[in-house]
Amino acid sequence: MGYTQRIIDELTKRYADQPEFIQAAEEVLTSIAEAVDANPAYEEAAVLERLVEPERVVMFRVPWVDDAGRVQVNRGFRVQFNSALGPYKGGLRLHPSVNLSILKFLGFEQIFKNALTTLPIGGGKGGSDFDPKGKSDREVMTFCQSFMTELARHIGSDTDVPAGDIGTGAREIGYLFGQYKRLRNEFTGVLTGKGLGWGGSLARTEATGYGLVYFVQELLAHRGEKLAGKRVNISGSGNVATYAAEKARELGACVQTMSDSTGWIYEEGGIDLAAVHEIKEVRRARLSEYAKTHPSCTYTEGRGVWSIPCDIALPCATQNELLLEDARTLVEQGVSVVAEGANMPTTLDATEYLIDAGIAFCPGKAANAGGVAVSALEMTQNSERLAWTFDEVDAKLQEIIVGIYRGASEAAERFGKPGNLVVGANIAAFEKVSAAMLAQGIV
Known part of the structure; x- marks a missing residue:
């Protein structure tokens, strides 16, 4: 049995209750098998075993009070999957369907998506089974403040920089950022997708x-x-x-x-x-x-x-x-x-x-890596205390996307699968992440 298939079998057995995550892992591992088998150093350093396990999973309760004065409780998550290339980066999803399997699937995918951008960002994902639809602004604010009160312990501009996702738009990012600023007494680029007047980037939307x-x-x-x-x-x-x-x-x-x-x-x-x-x-x-x-x-x-x-x-x-x-x-x-x-x-x-x-x-x-690419460009603007024009950001976006296509296409050619961008994208991303993991030792 090959190295990648062994890992797939072990994951399927260990996480039988996480079908979305298994689907994402199987898709990636199957497509990179040839690249993995070509380099024994991957198995010797247990790169795949480390790659498929998040570096950290945070789960917490989120109590909040609705407009009728009733206490509601939701579940909050942050999956910090891989930081070999930089701070964890990935969205916060607010939707009733959110569970650990879906967030691990999204976080695993985020590792490779972020690597393809060639920007210094790792992969993560988070969110809650809270549904902002039908809620008043006050209810959404109360939830976001409670959610961030716990999440703030685990994120930071050089540690983990969440973004928006399904259910998390400009309103929610604003409430989350305000609570983080209040708790930490600092104005930093800890969230992306911020308003243009307070650290956001043109062209992010x-x-x-x-x-x-x-x-x-x-x-x-x-x-x-x-x-x-x-x-x-x-x-x-x-x-x-x-x-x-x-x-x-x-x-x-x-x-x-x-x-x-x-x-x-x-x-x-x-x-x-x-x-x-x-x-x-x-x-x-x-x-x-x-x-x-x-x-x-x-x-x-x-x-x-x-x-x-x-x-x-x-x-x-x-x-x-x-x-x-x-x-x-x-x-x-x-x-x-x-x-x-x-x-x-x-x-x-x-x-x-x-x-x-x-x-x-x-x-x-x-x-669809354009969103996280511009999120990373927002991080850069925040660090420099600058704001680029729409055309500047759009030009950088086009350059990054063209680079992603060419990198994936070249990797597919190199491994005898011309035109197969699934194989090409996964291999190109894996090679980048695994090289960093090997260089940083067993961590």
Whole structure:
């Protein structure tokens, strides 16, 4: 039995109750097996055993008082996975589905995503099963203050720098930062995604969506193609989906679909993104409202975004949303590129099917790394007490994304898997992290 398979088997047995984490670990370890086997030093130093175990997992209760005066209790987490390359870096997710398995899956992925940026940041993730939807500002503030009261013991600008994620937007980051500042009596870049007037970075909001499209643009350029004229299907209507749609349209593509948790819209001539923004961001309503003012649009309840023929598919909603049956439909209808805007939105069997079918598949750890890249650039601006212009940040973002594509593509070529960006991205990231781990000894 090979080294990587042994580790996969041990993990599967030890963490049978953590399917999301096992899925992420298996995907990575399987794809880097050839690189690992080529260097006996990895097994001798137990690199994989150390890589798949978080350096630290913090779990804590979060008591808070709602508007009715009742005491509520949620669970808080921070998974500090790997700091070989720099301070832990990863978002705080506030959603009822949050549990240790999901956060370990996200934190493990974050190690490799952050390594691909070539910026000095390690991997981590955290959050709570608290749901900010339907809560008043006072309730959200009370929760965030209680959450940060414990989390503040474990983070710092040179230790662990959390960011936003699902459920953690500008409002929540503001409350969290305010409580950290109050507790520690210091104004430091301990959180990213801050307001522009107090340490935030321009282009951070757009970064993940823009970066996703820049990645696809670079891939197409290597084929001698352009984004202009391509039909693009997008799932989701949140931050990533919205700005991916905006940048794709800016570069001449036709964005045909978007979705939310209840249904999806299809407009053959291209979606009116200003209307989507007004519905989702201003009114915070459902996409079904779009069809009421756009008669050429088709609105459908439930799933179905991937049933519409397209050239490029950008899953930007949530994990495991693009299933094997969806992959088959996309291939049958002529898709040429699938790029992940969300974290692992494509199931393993669907990923394998797309790659075997010769589709250019862009894994999330590479394609959606724009958000964490600009978060790291925010850390740099905070350290220098400077604020860069939008164009400066956007130019650095494009440079980083192009570098990620080229690094992943080169690694895939080197190991005899040309065009396989899953293998290429995982190997390129693993080589960087493992080199640092070996250099730093058994820690």
